[in-house]
Amino acid sequence: MQRGCGVRALDILKTGRWTAYIAAAGLALHAPAAYADTVVVTAGHMVDTLNGTVTDNPVVTVTDGRIVSVSSGTAPETGPETGDDVRRVDLPGMTIMPGLIDMHVHLTGLAEIGGYRTFQYTDAFWTVAGVANARATVEAGFTTVRNLGSSDYADVALKQGIERGLVPGPRIVPATYAIGVTGGHCDNNFLPPSYDAKSEALAEGKAALRARVREHRKYGAEVIKICATGGVFSKGTTVGEQQMTVDEIRDVVEIAHILGMKVAAHAHGNDGIKAAIRGGVDTIEHASYLDDEAIRMAKEAGVAFSMDIYNTEYTLAEGEKNGVLEESLAKERQVGGIQRESFRKAVKAGANVVFGSDAAIFPHGLNARQLPVMVRFGMTPVQALQAATSEAARALGRENDVGAIAVGRYGDIIAVQGNPTQDVSIMTNVRFVMKGGEVVKNAR
Ligand SMILES: [Zn+2]
CATH class of the missing domain: 3.20.20.140 (Metal-dependent hydrolases)
Structure with missing residues:
Protein backbone atom coordinates (compact mmCIF):
# COMPACT_ATOMS: atom_id res chain seq x y z
CA MET A 1 0.00 0.00 0.00
CA GLN A 2 2.69 2.48 1.00
CA ARG A 3 4.76 1.51 -1.99
CA GLY A 4 1.78 2.15 -4.29
CA CYS A 5 1.25 5.60 -2.79
CA GLY A 6 4.95 6.31 -3.17
CA VAL A 7 4.86 5.43 -6.84
CA ARG A 8 1.78 7.54 -7.39
CA ALA A 9 3.37 10.50 -5.59
CA LEU A 10 6.45 10.13 -7.76
CA ASP A 11 4.31 10.17 -10.91
CA ILE A 12 2.61 13.29 -9.67
CA LEU A 13 5.95 14.96 -9.04
CA LYS A 14 6.92 14.14 -12.59
CA THR A 15 3.71 15.43 -14.15
CA GLY A 16 2.86 18.14 -11.65
CA ARG A 17 -0.82 17.20 -11.58
CA TRP A 18 -1.31 17.97 -7.90
CA THR A 19 -5.00 18.71 -8.11
CA ALA A 20 -5.75 15.38 -9.73
CA TYR A 21 -3.65 13.61 -7.12
CA ILE A 22 -5.42 15.22 -4.17
CA ALA A 23 -8.82 14.54 -5.69
CA ALA A 24 -7.95 10.89 -6.25
CA ALA A 25 -6.59 10.54 -2.71
CA GLY A 26 -9.73 12.15 -1.26
CA LEU A 27 -11.97 9.82 -3.22
CA ALA A 28 -10.05 6.78 -2.02
CA LEU A 29 -10.28 7.92 1.60
CA HIS A 30 -14.01 8.51 1.49
CA ALA A 31 -15.08 5.48 -0.51
CA PRO A 32 -12.86 2.58 0.53
CA ALA A 33 -15.67 0.04 0.05
CA ALA A 34 -15.54 0.58 -3.67
CA TYR A 35 -12.04 -0.83 -3.69
CA ALA A 36 -12.45 -3.54 -1.03
CA ASP A 37 -11.89 -7.14 -2.03
CA THR A 38 -13.70 -9.42 0.39
CA VAL A 39 -13.71 -13.18 0.73
CA VAL A 40 -15.85 -15.14 3.19
CA VAL A 41 -14.50 -18.55 4.25
CA THR A 42 -16.68 -21.19 5.90
CA ALA A 43 -15.63 -24.64 7.10
CA GLY A 44 -16.65 -27.51 9.36
CA HIS A 45 -14.14 -26.76 12.10
CA MET A 46 -11.36 -24.35 13.03
CA VAL A 47 -8.23 -24.77 15.12
CA ASP A 48 -7.99 -21.72 17.36
CA THR A 49 -4.23 -21.62 17.86
CA LEU A 50 -4.41 -18.84 20.45
CA ASN A 51 -6.60 -20.88 22.79
CA GLY A 52 -5.58 -24.36 21.70
CA THR A 53 -9.19 -25.34 20.99
CA VAL A 54 -11.29 -26.48 18.05
CA THR A 55 -14.50 -24.61 17.23
CA ASP A 56 -17.30 -25.60 14.85
CA ASN A 57 -18.79 -23.89 11.80
CA PRO A 58 -16.32 -21.00 11.56
CA VAL A 59 -17.07 -18.02 9.33
CA VAL A 60 -14.02 -15.91 8.52
CA THR A 61 -14.18 -12.69 6.52
CA VAL A 62 -11.06 -11.36 4.86
CA THR A 63 -11.00 -7.89 3.33
CA ASP A 64 -8.05 -6.60 1.35
CA GLY A 65 -5.88 -9.44 2.63
CA ARG A 66 -6.58 -9.05 6.34
CA ILE A 67 -9.09 -10.85 8.56
CA VAL A 68 -11.91 -8.49 9.55
CA SER A 69 -14.23 -10.87 11.38
CA VAL A 70 -14.24 -14.38 12.85
CA SER A 71 -17.53 -15.89 13.99
CA SER A 72 -19.36 -19.18 13.94
CA GLY A 73 -22.71 -20.26 12.57
CA THR A 74 -24.15 -19.58 9.15
CA ALA A 75 -22.39 -17.27 6.76
CA PRO A 76 -24.35 -14.24 5.67
CA GLU A 77 -25.75 -14.34 2.16
CA THR A 78 -23.34 -12.57 -0.13
CA GLY A 79 -24.03 -11.02 -3.43
CA PRO A 80 -23.75 -7.89 -5.49
CA GLU A 81 -26.17 -6.08 -3.15
CA THR A 82 -23.52 -5.99 -0.38
CA GLY A 83 -21.70 -3.41 -2.43
CA ASP A 84 -18.35 -5.14 -2.13
CA ASP A 85 -16.67 -7.56 -4.45
CA VAL A 86 -17.40 -10.56 -2.23
CA ARG A 87 -16.10 -14.02 -2.99
CA ARG A 88 -17.11 -17.12 -1.08
CA VAL A 89 -15.01 -20.18 -0.21
CA ASP A 90 -16.92 -23.03 1.43
CA LEU A 91 -14.92 -25.90 2.89
CA PRO A 92 -17.67 -28.17 4.29
CA GLY A 93 -16.43 -30.78 6.75
CA MET A 94 -12.85 -29.53 6.58
CA THR A 95 -10.78 -28.07 9.40
CA ILE A 96 -9.22 -24.67 8.86
CA MET A 97 -6.30 -23.19 10.73
CA PRO A 98 -3.83 -20.37 10.21
CA GLY A 99 -1.11 -20.81 7.61
CA LEU A 366 7.85 -31.89 3.25
CA ASN A 367 8.24 -29.44 6.17
CA ALA A 368 5.11 -30.63 8.00
CA ARG A 369 6.62 -34.08 8.44
CA GLN A 370 8.37 -32.60 11.45
CA LEU A 371 5.07 -32.09 13.32
CA PRO A 372 4.50 -35.79 14.15
CA VAL A 373 8.16 -36.07 15.20
CA MET A 374 7.65 -33.16 17.61
CA VAL A 375 4.70 -35.07 19.09
CA ARG A 376 6.74 -38.27 19.28
CA PHE A 377 9.35 -36.40 21.33
CA GLY A 378 7.06 -34.86 23.90
CA MET A 379 4.71 -32.21 22.53
CA THR A 380 0.95 -32.57 22.41
CA PRO A 381 -0.51 -32.13 18.90
CA VAL A 382 -1.87 -28.74 19.98
CA GLN A 383 1.57 -27.66 21.22
CA ALA A 384 3.14 -28.73 17.93
CA LEU A 385 0.53 -26.78 15.95
CA GLN A 386 1.06 -23.72 18.14
CA ALA A 387 4.83 -24.05 17.70
CA ALA A 388 4.22 -23.69 13.96
CA THR A 389 1.66 -20.86 14.24
CA SER A 390 1.01 -18.62 17.24
CA GLU A 391 4.28 -19.31 19.07
CA ALA A 392 6.33 -18.92 15.91
CA ALA A 393 4.56 -15.62 15.20
CA ARG A 394 5.48 -14.41 18.68
CA ALA A 395 9.11 -15.41 18.21
CA LEU A 396 9.09 -13.55 14.89
CA GLY A 397 7.61 -10.47 16.55
CA ARG A 398 4.81 -10.70 13.97
CA GLU A 399 1.87 -11.64 16.20
CA ASN A 400 -0.20 -8.85 14.65
CA ASP A 401 0.26 -10.37 11.20
CA VAL A 402 0.41 -14.16 11.20
CA GLY A 403 0.00 -17.29 13.35
CA ALA A 404 -3.73 -17.14 14.12
CA ILE A 405 -7.10 -16.76 12.50
CA ALA A 406 -7.87 -13.55 14.32
CA VAL A 407 -9.06 -10.06 13.42
CA GLY A 408 -6.28 -7.90 12.03
CA ARG A 409 -3.99 -10.71 10.91
CA TYR A 410 -3.42 -11.69 7.30
CA GLY A 411 -5.97 -13.95 5.67
CA ASP A 412 -3.54 -16.87 5.66
CA ILE A 413 -5.82 -19.90 6.03
CA ILE A 414 -5.16 -23.56 5.29
CA ALA A 415 -7.49 -26.57 5.44
CA VAL A 416 -7.14 -30.28 6.09
CA GLN A 417 -9.52 -33.24 6.29
CA GLY A 418 -9.85 -34.45 9.88
CA ASN A 419 -8.82 -33.10 13.25
CA PRO A 420 -5.11 -32.24 13.48
CA THR A 421 -5.35 -31.73 17.26
CA GLN A 422 -5.94 -35.48 17.47
CA ASP A 423 -3.76 -36.65 14.60
CA VAL A 424 -1.13 -34.08 13.67
CA SER A 425 0.18 -36.23 10.82
CA ILE A 426 -2.73 -35.08 8.64
CA MET A 427 -0.89 -31.75 8.39
CA THR A 428 1.31 -33.43 5.79
CA ASN A 429 -1.74 -33.41 3.51
CA VAL A 430 -2.88 -29.79 3.35
CA ARG A 431 -5.64 -29.54 0.74
CA PHE A 432 -6.36 -25.84 0.63
CA VAL A 433 -4.12 -22.80 1.04
CA MET A 434 -5.11 -19.14 1.07
CA LYS A 435 -2.53 -16.41 1.52
CA GLY A 436 -3.65 -12.85 2.16
CA GLY A 437 -7.15 -13.72 0.95
CA GLU A 438 -5.90 -15.20 -2.33
CA VAL A 439 -6.36 -18.91 -2.99
CA VAL A 440 -2.94 -20.49 -3.65
CA LYS A 441 -4.00 -24.14 -3.69
CA ASN A 442 -7.38 -25.82 -3.87
CA ALA A 443 -7.07 -29.62 -4.02
CA ARG A 444 -10.16 -30.73 -2.13
ZN1 LIG B 1 19.95 -24.03 8.41
Whole structure:
Protein backbone atom coordinates (compact mmCIF):
# COMPACT_ATOMS: atom_id res chain seq x y z
CA MET A 1 0.00 0.00 0.00
CA GLN A 2 2.69 2.48 1.00
CA ARG A 3 4.76 1.51 -1.99
CA GLY A 4 1.78 2.15 -4.29
CA CYS A 5 1.25 5.60 -2.79
CA GLY A 6 4.95 6.31 -3.17
CA VAL A 7 4.86 5.43 -6.84
CA ARG A 8 1.78 7.54 -7.39
CA ALA A 9 3.37 10.50 -5.59
CA LEU A 10 6.45 10.13 -7.76
CA ASP A 11 4.31 10.17 -10.91
CA ILE A 12 2.61 13.29 -9.67
CA LEU A 13 5.95 14.96 -9.04
CA LYS A 14 6.92 14.14 -12.59
CA THR A 15 3.71 15.43 -14.15
CA GLY A 16 2.86 18.14 -11.65
CA ARG A 17 -0.82 17.20 -11.58
CA TRP A 18 -1.31 17.97 -7.90
CA THR A 19 -5.00 18.71 -8.11
CA ALA A 20 -5.75 15.38 -9.73
CA TYR A 21 -3.65 13.61 -7.12
CA ILE A 22 -5.42 15.22 -4.17
CA ALA A 23 -8.82 14.54 -5.69
CA ALA A 24 -7.95 10.89 -6.25
CA ALA A 25 -6.59 10.54 -2.71
CA GLY A 26 -9.73 12.15 -1.26
CA LEU A 27 -11.97 9.82 -3.22
CA ALA A 28 -10.05 6.78 -2.02
CA LEU A 29 -10.28 7.92 1.60
CA HIS A 30 -14.01 8.51 1.49
CA ALA A 31 -15.08 5.48 -0.51
CA PRO A 32 -12.86 2.58 0.53
CA ALA A 33 -15.67 0.04 0.05
CA ALA A 34 -15.54 0.58 -3.67
CA TYR A 35 -12.04 -0.83 -3.69
CA ALA A 36 -12.45 -3.54 -1.03
CA ASP A 37 -11.89 -7.14 -2.03
CA THR A 38 -13.70 -9.42 0.39
CA VAL A 39 -13.71 -13.18 0.73
CA VAL A 40 -15.85 -15.14 3.19
CA VAL A 41 -14.50 -18.55 4.25
CA THR A 42 -16.68 -21.19 5.90
CA ALA A 43 -15.63 -24.64 7.10
CA GLY A 44 -16.65 -27.51 9.36
CA HIS A 45 -14.14 -26.76 12.10
CA MET A 46 -11.36 -24.35 13.03
CA VAL A 47 -8.23 -24.77 15.12
CA ASP A 48 -7.99 -21.72 17.36
CA THR A 49 -4.23 -21.62 17.86
CA LEU A 50 -4.41 -18.84 20.45
CA ASN A 51 -6.60 -20.88 22.79
CA GLY A 52 -5.58 -24.36 21.70
CA THR A 53 -9.19 -25.34 20.99
CA VAL A 54 -11.29 -26.48 18.05
CA THR A 55 -14.50 -24.61 17.23
CA ASP A 56 -17.30 -25.60 14.85
CA ASN A 57 -18.79 -23.89 11.80
CA PRO A 58 -16.32 -21.00 11.56
CA VAL A 59 -17.07 -18.02 9.33
CA VAL A 60 -14.02 -15.91 8.52
CA THR A 61 -14.18 -12.69 6.52
CA VAL A 62 -11.06 -11.36 4.86
CA THR A 63 -11.00 -7.89 3.33
CA ASP A 64 -8.05 -6.60 1.35
CA GLY A 65 -5.88 -9.44 2.63
CA ARG A 66 -6.58 -9.05 6.34
CA ILE A 67 -9.09 -10.85 8.56
CA VAL A 68 -11.91 -8.49 9.55
CA SER A 69 -14.23 -10.87 11.38
CA VAL A 70 -14.24 -14.38 12.85
CA SER A 71 -17.53 -15.89 13.99
CA SER A 72 -19.36 -19.18 13.94
CA GLY A 73 -22.71 -20.26 12.57
CA THR A 74 -24.15 -19.58 9.15
CA ALA A 75 -22.39 -17.27 6.76
CA PRO A 76 -24.35 -14.24 5.67
CA GLU A 77 -25.75 -14.34 2.16
CA THR A 78 -23.34 -12.57 -0.13
CA GLY A 79 -24.03 -11.02 -3.43
CA PRO A 80 -23.75 -7.89 -5.49
CA GLU A 81 -26.17 -6.08 -3.15
CA THR A 82 -23.52 -5.99 -0.38
CA GLY A 83 -21.70 -3.41 -2.43
CA ASP A 84 -18.35 -5.14 -2.13
CA ASP A 85 -16.67 -7.56 -4.45
CA VAL A 86 -17.40 -10.56 -2.23
CA ARG A 87 -16.10 -14.02 -2.99
CA ARG A 88 -17.11 -17.12 -1.08
CA VAL A 89 -15.01 -20.18 -0.21
CA ASP A 90 -16.92 -23.03 1.43
CA LEU A 91 -14.92 -25.90 2.89
CA PRO A 92 -17.67 -28.17 4.29
CA GLY A 93 -16.43 -30.78 6.75
CA MET A 94 -12.85 -29.53 6.58
CA THR A 95 -10.78 -28.07 9.40
CA ILE A 96 -9.22 -24.67 8.86
CA MET A 97 -6.30 -23.19 10.73
CA PRO A 98 -3.83 -20.37 10.21
CA GLY A 99 -1.11 -20.81 7.61
CA LEU A 100 1.93 -22.54 9.08
CA ILE A 101 5.22 -20.82 9.89
CA ASP A 102 8.63 -22.43 9.44
CA MET A 103 11.26 -20.52 11.40
CA HIS A 104 14.21 -22.09 9.59
CA VAL A 105 14.37 -22.80 5.89
CA HIS A 106 16.84 -22.26 3.07
CA LEU A 107 14.63 -21.80 0.01
CA THR A 108 17.64 -21.46 -2.27
CA GLY A 109 19.14 -24.80 -1.27
CA LEU A 110 18.35 -28.29 -2.56
CA ALA A 111 18.70 -31.45 -0.48
CA GLU A 112 19.29 -33.40 -3.68
CA ILE A 113 22.51 -31.51 -4.47
CA GLY A 114 25.01 -31.72 -1.63
CA GLY A 115 28.71 -31.41 -0.89
CA TYR A 116 30.99 -30.74 -3.86
CA ARG A 117 28.13 -31.27 -6.34
CA THR A 118 26.96 -27.73 -5.63
CA PHE A 119 29.97 -26.47 -7.64
CA GLN A 120 28.45 -27.87 -10.85
CA TYR A 121 25.88 -25.09 -10.86
CA THR A 122 26.24 -21.39 -11.57
CA ASP A 123 25.49 -18.86 -8.84
CA ALA A 124 22.05 -17.77 -10.08
CA PHE A 125 20.92 -21.41 -10.41
CA TRP A 126 20.08 -21.32 -6.70
CA THR A 127 17.64 -18.47 -7.17
CA VAL A 128 15.86 -20.50 -9.85
CA ALA A 129 15.75 -23.45 -7.46
CA GLY A 130 14.30 -21.05 -4.90
CA VAL A 131 11.37 -20.25 -7.19
CA ALA A 132 10.40 -23.94 -7.31
CA ASN A 133 11.02 -24.39 -3.59
CA ALA A 134 8.91 -21.36 -2.66
CA ARG A 135 5.96 -22.85 -4.54
CA ALA A 136 6.39 -26.26 -2.90
CA THR A 137 6.57 -24.60 0.51
CA VAL A 138 3.44 -22.49 0.25
CA GLU A 139 1.48 -25.34 -1.35
CA ALA A 140 2.39 -27.45 1.70
CA GLY A 141 0.60 -24.91 3.88
CA PHE A 142 3.58 -22.85 5.02
CA THR A 143 2.53 -19.29 4.32
CA THR A 144 5.38 -17.67 6.29
CA VAL A 145 9.04 -18.69 6.50
CA ARG A 146 12.25 -17.31 7.92
CA ASN A 147 14.97 -17.84 5.37
CA LEU A 148 18.06 -18.26 7.53
CA GLY A 149 20.86 -17.89 5.07
CA SER A 150 21.26 -17.63 1.32
CA SER A 151 23.84 -16.19 -1.06
CA ASP A 152 23.62 -13.26 -3.47
CA TYR A 153 20.59 -11.77 -1.66
CA ALA A 154 18.58 -14.43 -3.48
CA ASP A 155 16.06 -14.61 -0.64
CA VAL A 156 15.34 -10.90 -1.03
CA ALA A 157 14.88 -11.40 -4.79
CA LEU A 158 12.47 -14.26 -4.14
CA LYS A 159 10.53 -12.19 -1.65
CA GLN A 160 10.25 -9.34 -4.15
CA GLY A 161 9.10 -11.70 -6.90
CA ILE A 162 6.48 -13.26 -4.64
CA GLU A 163 5.22 -9.88 -3.44
CA ARG A 164 4.99 -8.66 -7.03
CA GLY A 165 2.86 -11.72 -7.83
CA LEU A 166 5.37 -13.08 -10.35
CA VAL A 167 5.75 -16.44 -8.62
CA PRO A 168 3.83 -18.18 -5.81
CA GLY A 169 5.48 -18.51 -2.43
CA PRO A 170 5.28 -17.83 1.28
CA ARG A 171 5.84 -14.56 3.10
CA ILE A 172 9.60 -14.50 3.53
CA VAL A 173 11.54 -13.03 6.43
CA PRO A 174 15.00 -12.96 4.81
CA ALA A 175 18.31 -13.11 6.65
CA THR A 176 20.39 -12.78 3.45
CA TYR A 177 23.87 -14.16 4.21
CA ALA A 178 24.49 -15.93 7.52
CA ILE A 179 27.19 -14.04 9.41
CA GLY A 180 30.12 -16.11 10.57
CA VAL A 181 33.82 -16.28 11.26
CA THR A 182 36.77 -17.51 9.19
CA GLY A 183 36.72 -21.28 8.90
CA GLY A 184 33.43 -21.43 10.77
CA HIS A 185 30.17 -23.14 9.89
CA CYS A 186 29.05 -20.29 7.66
CA ASP A 187 32.32 -19.87 5.79
CA ASN A 188 33.05 -21.73 2.56
CA ASN A 189 35.62 -24.34 3.57
CA PHE A 190 35.41 -26.64 0.56
CA LEU A 191 38.35 -25.40 -1.54
CA PRO A 192 42.12 -25.16 -0.98
CA PRO A 193 43.75 -21.78 -0.18
CA SER A 194 44.74 -21.00 -3.78
CA TYR A 195 41.04 -20.60 -4.65
CA ASP A 196 40.61 -18.00 -1.89
CA ALA A 197 37.01 -19.11 -1.45
CA LYS A 198 35.21 -17.51 1.44
CA SER A 199 31.73 -16.48 2.46
CA GLU A 200 30.69 -12.92 1.61
CA ALA A 201 29.54 -12.46 5.19
CA LEU A 202 32.63 -13.19 7.25
CA ALA A 203 33.06 -10.63 9.99
CA GLU A 204 35.40 -10.51 12.95
CA GLY A 205 35.85 -7.75 15.47
CA LYS A 206 33.45 -5.11 16.63
CA ALA A 207 33.55 -2.75 13.67
CA ALA A 208 33.27 -5.45 11.02
CA LEU A 209 30.40 -7.22 12.75
CA ARG A 210 28.45 -4.03 13.23
CA ALA A 211 29.03 -2.90 9.65
CA ARG A 212 27.96 -6.30 8.36
CA VAL A 213 24.63 -6.15 10.19
CA ARG A 214 23.96 -2.68 8.81
CA GLU A 215 24.87 -3.81 5.29
CA HIS A 216 22.50 -6.76 5.53
CA ARG A 217 19.71 -4.42 6.56
CA LYS A 218 20.58 -2.05 3.71
CA TYR A 219 20.11 -4.83 1.17
CA GLY A 220 16.91 -6.29 2.53
CA ALA A 221 17.56 -8.45 5.62
CA GLU A 222 14.71 -8.55 8.13
CA VAL A 223 16.38 -10.96 10.55
CA ILE A 224 20.05 -11.61 11.28
CA LYS A 225 21.49 -15.13 11.30
CA ILE A 226 24.80 -15.86 12.98
CA CYS A 227 26.78 -19.07 13.18
CA ALA A 228 27.79 -19.38 16.82
CA THR A 229 29.12 -22.96 16.64
CA GLY A 230 30.26 -25.57 14.15
CA GLY A 231 27.67 -27.51 12.20
CA VAL A 232 26.81 -30.75 10.48
CA PHE A 233 27.07 -29.73 6.82
CA SER A 234 30.15 -27.50 6.98
CA LYS A 235 33.54 -28.99 6.22
CA GLY A 236 36.14 -29.11 8.97
CA THR A 237 34.02 -28.00 11.91
CA THR A 238 32.80 -29.99 14.88
CA VAL A 239 29.22 -29.44 15.99
CA GLY A 240 30.24 -28.78 19.57
CA GLU A 241 32.81 -26.05 18.98
CA GLN A 242 32.00 -22.49 19.90
CA GLN A 243 32.93 -20.10 17.07
CA MET A 244 31.89 -16.66 18.24
CA THR A 245 32.63 -14.99 21.56
CA VAL A 246 29.89 -13.53 23.74
CA ASP A 247 31.22 -10.05 22.89
CA GLU A 248 31.07 -10.72 19.16
CA ILE A 249 27.50 -11.99 19.47
CA ARG A 250 26.58 -8.97 21.58
CA ASP A 251 27.89 -6.59 18.90
CA VAL A 252 25.67 -8.21 16.27
CA VAL A 253 22.65 -8.25 18.57
CA GLU A 254 23.00 -4.62 19.64
CA ILE A 255 22.95 -3.30 16.08
CA ALA A 256 20.29 -5.75 14.89
CA HIS A 257 17.97 -4.82 17.74
CA ILE A 258 18.28 -1.08 17.28
CA LEU A 259 17.45 -1.65 13.61
CA GLY A 260 14.36 -3.66 14.60
CA MET A 261 15.69 -7.07 13.60
CA LYS A 262 15.77 -10.23 15.66
CA VAL A 263 18.85 -12.47 15.76
CA ALA A 264 18.83 -16.21 15.11
CA ALA A 265 21.91 -18.11 16.27
CA HIS A 266 22.93 -21.40 14.71
CA ALA A 267 24.24 -23.25 17.78
CA HIS A 268 24.63 -26.98 18.44
CA GLY A 269 27.09 -27.15 21.34
CA ASN A 270 26.20 -26.27 24.88
CA ASP A 271 28.90 -23.58 25.30
CA GLY A 272 27.92 -21.86 22.07
CA ILE A 273 24.23 -22.00 23.01
CA LYS A 274 24.95 -20.32 26.34
CA ALA A 275 27.21 -17.73 24.71
CA ALA A 276 24.42 -16.90 22.26
CA ILE A 277 21.87 -16.51 25.05
CA ARG A 278 24.29 -14.33 27.03
CA GLY A 279 24.90 -12.30 23.89
CA GLY A 280 21.19 -11.55 23.67
CA VAL A 281 19.99 -13.50 20.62
CA ASP A 282 16.29 -14.21 20.11
CA THR A 283 16.26 -17.79 18.85
CA ILE A 284 18.67 -20.71 19.07
CA GLU A 285 18.67 -22.85 15.93
CA HIS A 286 19.29 -26.61 16.25
CA ALA A 287 20.02 -26.42 20.04
CA SER A 288 21.36 -29.96 19.97
CA TYR A 289 23.29 -30.18 23.22
CA LEU A 290 21.07 -28.67 25.90
CA ASP A 291 21.82 -29.03 29.58
CA ASP A 292 19.41 -27.90 32.29
CA GLU A 293 21.25 -24.62 32.75
CA ALA A 294 20.98 -23.72 29.06
CA ILE A 295 17.24 -24.44 29.15
CA ARG A 296 16.82 -22.33 32.28
CA MET A 297 18.83 -19.46 30.75
CA ALA A 298 16.69 -19.54 27.59
CA LYS A 299 13.48 -19.46 29.59
CA GLU A 300 14.69 -16.54 31.72
CA ALA A 301 15.84 -14.58 28.68
CA GLY A 302 12.72 -15.34 26.61
CA VAL A 303 14.80 -17.10 23.97
CA ALA A 304 13.01 -19.65 21.76
CA PHE A 305 14.52 -22.93 20.59
CA SER A 306 14.00 -23.77 16.90
CA MET A 307 14.96 -27.43 16.64
CA ASP A 308 15.09 -29.31 13.33
CA ILE A 309 14.28 -32.79 14.60
CA TYR A 310 12.78 -34.29 11.42
CA ASN A 311 15.68 -34.33 8.96
CA THR A 312 17.98 -36.95 10.53
CA GLU A 313 16.41 -39.96 8.81
CA TYR A 314 16.42 -38.18 5.45
CA THR A 315 20.08 -37.24 5.70
CA LEU A 316 21.17 -40.69 6.81
CA ALA A 317 19.08 -42.43 4.13
CA GLU A 318 19.66 -40.12 1.14
CA GLY A 319 22.70 -38.02 2.04
CA GLU A 320 25.38 -40.21 0.49
CA LYS A 321 23.43 -40.46 -2.77
CA ASN A 322 23.04 -36.65 -2.76
CA GLY A 323 26.77 -36.03 -2.41
CA VAL A 324 26.80 -35.10 1.30
CA LEU A 325 30.32 -35.55 2.72
CA GLU A 326 30.99 -38.61 4.85
CA GLU A 327 32.21 -36.19 7.51
CA SER A 328 28.73 -34.62 7.62
CA LEU A 329 26.98 -37.98 7.74
CA ALA A 330 29.17 -38.95 10.71
CA LYS A 331 28.24 -35.72 12.49
CA GLU A 332 24.53 -36.33 11.83
CA ARG A 333 24.82 -39.84 13.28
CA GLN A 334 26.45 -38.31 16.34
CA VAL A 335 24.05 -35.42 16.89
CA GLY A 336 20.60 -36.54 15.65
CA GLY A 337 19.56 -38.66 18.60
CA ILE A 338 21.04 -36.29 21.16
CA GLN A 339 19.13 -33.36 19.66
CA ARG A 340 15.84 -35.23 19.96
CA GLU A 341 16.47 -35.95 23.64
CA SER A 342 17.31 -32.27 24.13
CA PHE A 343 14.01 -31.43 22.45
CA ARG A 344 12.15 -33.70 24.85
CA LYS A 345 13.93 -32.13 27.81
CA ALA A 346 13.24 -28.56 26.66
CA VAL A 347 9.53 -29.25 26.07
CA LYS A 348 9.20 -30.96 29.46
CA ALA A 349 10.86 -27.98 31.16
CA GLY A 350 8.36 -25.61 29.55
CA ALA A 351 10.85 -23.85 27.28
CA ASN A 352 9.52 -22.06 24.22
CA VAL A 353 10.15 -24.42 21.33
CA VAL A 354 9.07 -23.21 17.90
CA PHE A 355 8.83 -24.98 14.55
CA GLY A 356 12.03 -24.79 12.49
CA SER A 357 12.76 -27.56 10.01
CA ASP A 358 15.96 -26.53 8.14
CA ALA A 359 14.23 -27.42 4.86
CA ALA A 360 16.91 -27.76 2.16
CA ILE A 361 18.50 -30.45 4.32
CA PHE A 362 15.44 -32.44 3.21
CA PRO A 363 13.20 -31.59 0.21
CA HIS A 364 11.11 -28.43 0.42
CA GLY A 365 7.39 -29.00 0.82
CA LEU A 366 7.85 -31.89 3.25
CA ASN A 367 8.24 -29.44 6.17
CA ALA A 368 5.11 -30.63 8.00
CA ARG A 369 6.62 -34.08 8.44
CA GLN A 370 8.37 -32.60 11.45
CA LEU A 371 5.07 -32.09 13.32
CA PRO A 372 4.50 -35.79 14.15
CA VAL A 373 8.16 -36.07 15.20
CA MET A 374 7.65 -33.16 17.61
CA VAL A 375 4.70 -35.07 19.09
CA ARG A 376 6.74 -38.27 19.28
CA PHE A 377 9.35 -36.40 21.33
CA GLY A 378 7.06 -34.86 23.90
CA MET A 379 4.71 -32.21 22.53
CA THR A 380 0.95 -32.57 22.41
CA PRO A 381 -0.51 -32.13 18.90
CA VAL A 382 -1.87 -28.74 19.98
CA GLN A 383 1.57 -27.66 21.22
CA ALA A 384 3.14 -28.73 17.93
CA LEU A 385 0.53 -26.78 15.95
CA GLN A 386 1.06 -23.72 18.14
CA ALA A 387 4.83 -24.05 17.70
CA ALA A 388 4.22 -23.69 13.96
CA THR A 389 1.66 -20.86 14.24
CA SER A 390 1.01 -18.62 17.24
CA GLU A 391 4.28 -19.31 19.07
CA ALA A 392 6.33 -18.92 15.91
CA ALA A 393 4.56 -15.62 15.20
CA ARG A 394 5.48 -14.41 18.68
CA ALA A 395 9.11 -15.41 18.21
CA LEU A 396 9.09 -13.55 14.89
CA GLY A 397 7.61 -10.47 16.55
CA ARG A 398 4.81 -10.70 13.97
CA GLU A 399 1.87 -11.64 16.20
CA ASN A 400 -0.20 -8.85 14.65
CA ASP A 401 0.26 -10.37 11.20
CA VAL A 402 0.41 -14.16 11.20
CA GLY A 403 0.00 -17.29 13.35
CA ALA A 404 -3.73 -17.14 14.12
CA ILE A 405 -7.10 -16.76 12.50
CA ALA A 406 -7.87 -13.55 14.32
CA VAL A 407 -9.06 -10.06 13.42
CA GLY A 408 -6.28 -7.90 12.03
CA ARG A 409 -3.99 -10.71 10.91
CA TYR A 410 -3.42 -11.69 7.30
CA GLY A 411 -5.97 -13.95 5.67
CA ASP A 412 -3.54 -16.87 5.66
CA ILE A 413 -5.82 -19.90 6.03
CA ILE A 414 -5.16 -23.56 5.29
CA ALA A 415 -7.49 -26.57 5.44
CA VAL A 416 -7.14 -30.28 6.09
CA GLN A 417 -9.52 -33.24 6.29
CA GLY A 418 -9.85 -34.45 9.88
CA ASN A 419 -8.82 -33.10 13.25
CA PRO A 420 -5.11 -32.24 13.48
CA THR A 421 -5.35 -31.73 17.26
CA GLN A 422 -5.94 -35.48 17.47
CA ASP A 423 -3.76 -36.65 14.60
CA VAL A 424 -1.13 -34.08 13.67
CA SER A 425 0.18 -36.23 10.82
CA ILE A 426 -2.73 -35.08 8.64
CA MET A 427 -0.89 -31.75 8.39
CA THR A 428 1.31 -33.43 5.79
CA ASN A 429 -1.74 -33.41 3.51
CA VAL A 430 -2.88 -29.79 3.35
CA ARG A 431 -5.64 -29.54 0.74
CA PHE A 432 -6.36 -25.84 0.63
CA VAL A 433 -4.12 -22.80 1.04
CA MET A 434 -5.11 -19.14 1.07
CA LYS A 435 -2.53 -16.41 1.52
CA GLY A 436 -3.65 -12.85 2.16
CA GLY A 437 -7.15 -13.72 0.95
CA GLU A 438 -5.90 -15.20 -2.33
CA VAL A 439 -6.36 -18.91 -2.99
CA VAL A 440 -2.94 -20.49 -3.65
CA LYS A 441 -4.00 -24.14 -3.69
CA ASN A 442 -7.38 -25.82 -3.87
CA ALA A 443 -7.07 -29.62 -4.02
CA ARG A 444 -10.16 -30.73 -2.13
ZN1 LIG B 1 19.95 -24.03 8.41
